[in-house]
Amino acid sequence: MSAPSGGAVLPADHGASGAAAQGEEPILSLRGLQRHYTQPVDLLERLGSLLKGRGKPHSVQAVAGVDLDVMAGEVIGIVGESGCGKSTLGRMITGILPPTSGEVVYKGRAVGQMAGAARRDYELGVQMIFQDPFSSLNPRMRVIDIIGEAPVVHGMVRRGAKEAYVAELMRKVGLDPAYRFRYPHQFSGGQRQRIGVARALALRPALIVCDEAVAALDVSIQAQVLNLFIQLRRELGLTYFFISHNLGVVSHIADRVAIMYLGRIVEIAGTEAIFSRANHPYTQALIKELPALRTDRRQFDPIKGELPSPIDPPSGCPFHPRCPHAMDRCVAERPLLKPVPRRQQEYGLLDAGNGPHQSACHLNDLSPMETR
Numbered sequence: 389m390s391a392p393s394g395g396a397v398l399p400a401d402h403g404a405s406g407a408a409a410q411g412e413e414p415i416l417s418l419r420g421l422q423r424h425y426t427q428p429v430d431l432l433e434r435l436g437s438l439l440k441g442r443g444k445p446h447s448v449q450a451v452a453g454v455d456l457d458v459m460a461g462e463v464i465g466i467v468g469e470s471g472c473g474k475s476t477l478g479r480m481i482t483g484i485l486p487p488t489s490g491e492v493v494y495k496g497r498a499v500g501q502m503a504g505a506a507r508r509d510y511e512l513g514v515q516m517i518f519q520d521p522f523s524s525l526n527p528r529m530r531v532i533d534i535i536g537e538a539p540v541v542h543g544m545v546r547r548g549a550k551e552a553y554v555a556e557l558m559r560k561v562g563l564d565p566a567y568r569f570r571y572p573h574q575f576s577g578g579q580r581q582r583i584g585v586a587r588a589l590a591l592r593p594a595l596i597v598c599d600e601a602v603a604a605l606d607v608s609i610q611a612q613v614l615n616l617f618i619q620l621r622r623e624l625g626l627t628y629f630f631i632s633h634n635l636g637v638v639s640h641i642a643d644r645v646a647i648m649y650l651g652r653i654v655e656i657a658g659t660e661a662i663f664s665r666a667n668h669p670y671t672q673a674l675i676k677e678l679p680a681l682r683t684d685r686r687q688f689d690p691i692k693g694e695l696p697s698p699i700d701p702p703s704g705c706p707f708h709p710r711c712p713h714a715m716d717r718c719v720a721e722r723p724l725l726k727p728v729p730r731r732q733q734e735y736g737l738l739d740a741g742n743g744p745h746q747s748a749c750h751l752n753d754l755s756p757m758e759t760r
């Protein structure tokens with residue numbers, strides 16, 4: 389795994405929540421979630437298509453149908469190549485972006501139908517931490533206001549108690565409260581990301597969407613910030629929706645991993661199962677690409693080709709043009725996300741407690757004699 393070097397990362401507390409096993413209600417459910425963007429055609433295309441009578445705007449299927457339950461206290465990792473729809477999914481969860489269709493359900497209630505106290509509980513309860521700790525912080529605001537103003541405005545903290553509240557949060561995320569009157573540019577990248585974490589925590593969230601939250605940091609700082617996330621999860625019982633293109637980073641923190649490809653989840657399982665028994669050829673290729681697992685550099689076998697355009701996705705299985713095992717059926721029919729056959733879970737029901745191991749691959753329908 390591509391463990392961020394330069395600092396030991398605490399081991400992931402895989403399955404620590406155990407919530408899935410206890411049969412509790414999910415804190416978050418995504419139901420058939422889709423988001424399409426309309427992209428205007430450019431001038432050249434429009435001129436060319438005038439002759440052909442076409443020229444309609446492109447529809448980009450950024451998220452093409454995601455169903456997922458996230459249990460309270462769970463860390464779910466969302467992994468996939470750039471452009472597969474991870475950020476769009478994260479932004480729909482936080483309500484920044486409305487879905488084209490489908491529903492985000494928070495604590496059992498559909499977000500689209502929420503009003504009053506329920507809406508407020510959702511808006512405060514689901515926070516986001518962004519990739520770029522510099523551009524996500526207002527450069528003209530002091531840290532005390534970046535962290536402390538929103539809780540005052542929302543009536544969670546009295547104005548007179550703001551300074552002490554901010555100081556406590558700064559300590560919690562490993563920042564010296566003496567720096568509370570400084571501006572973001574006076575901090576390093578890792579410190580700025582800690583300010584972003586404190587700002588999110590200030591609203592006492594239950595769920596935090598971390599969108600590439602360590603990707604912009606130096607590798608050694610990545611490890612420190614990952615450790616902070618792990619520690620805060622233990623202390624506060626937080627639920628994380630942890631988005632990253634880096635399976636190695638996710639392995640350190642996630643209880644479960646969902647692999648996304650062209651707007652859909654193609655495999656989901658407990659983190660240990662993803663690494664030891666990856667089922668989908670795309671997941672297998674992602675794992676092979678992890679630097680720490682490549683003992684012999686000559687064996688490096690990058691995934692062939694590029695992510696196809698979500699404007700015109702391939703027929704059938706969206707991974708078929710790049711898949712070394714593609715069959716005729718893969719070109720014609722999109723495989724559904726289904727439980728991985730028991731014969732492939734060789735060691736019995738190892739995934740109990742982390743939800744079932746599911747994969748969207750036609751190879752799973754082949755008889756044992758026919759399998760790859």
Ligand SMILES: Nc1ncnc2c1ncn2[C@@H]1O[C@H](COP(=O)(O)OP(=O)(O)OP(=O)(O)O)[C@@H](O)[C@H]1O
Nearest residue numbers: 425427448450469470471472473474475476477698
């Ligand atoms: N506002 C937008 N208008 C049109 N297309 C968009 C818009 N935002 C995203 N897209 C497209 O939607 C698809 C999914 O983008 P998204 O940013 O969600 O993917 P991602 O996996 O998070 O990628 P990255 O890690 O590069 O951000 C991409 O093809 C992207 O070009």
